[in-house]
Amino acid sequence: MTGNYITSENNLPEDPAGQETTLQISDERTKEISSVRARIDKIPDNLTDPETLTVVKGPHENTEEEWYIDIIETDEGEDIDLELLESTTAEIEEQSTVINTRSKEVKALLQYLTEKGEFQSVSEASRTIMLQHLSENYPNLVREYIDLKVQSERTDLAEELYEHE
Structure with missing residues (x-):
């Protein structure tokens, strides 16, 4: 560099x-x-x-x-298996987005943060903390996922716009 x-x-x-x-x-x-x-x-x-x-x-x-x-x-981070990321992302589109840790400890801690006013809900606390952890510890994966999502949304929008020509 x-x-x-x-x-x-x-x-x-x-x-x-x-x-x-x-x-x-x-x-x-x-x-x-x-x-x-x-x-x-x-x-x-x-x-x-x-x-x-x-x-x-x-x-x-x-x-x-x-x-x-x-x-x-x-x-430089780990190499990202783009094929696996694409297939995982496509698979998730057709499934529930609920994540369940089945952990009383995690639920108690997230509930505590929510009741202290750090977050609006346990779901928000969970999403925020997980996304922060992923961004800090797997920046290459997050970057590739963002690129994949942007490319997908661009393709969908282009198809919709050109479909009406």
């Missing part, structure tokens, strides 16, 4: 200057998202091989700060 990178301030640890951390960055040119182990600092001389890192922040992430990043290791 070489070039300029972007990350959200939300991805940074409490005091990131010079310490090794794992964070999600995107390549400014290709927009490819990667999880990397790196050192970051506001002073390029504090790093071995500094590259530009734009840190976006604020409620709309419209404020930028220039930092520097020294990438130690890139996690």
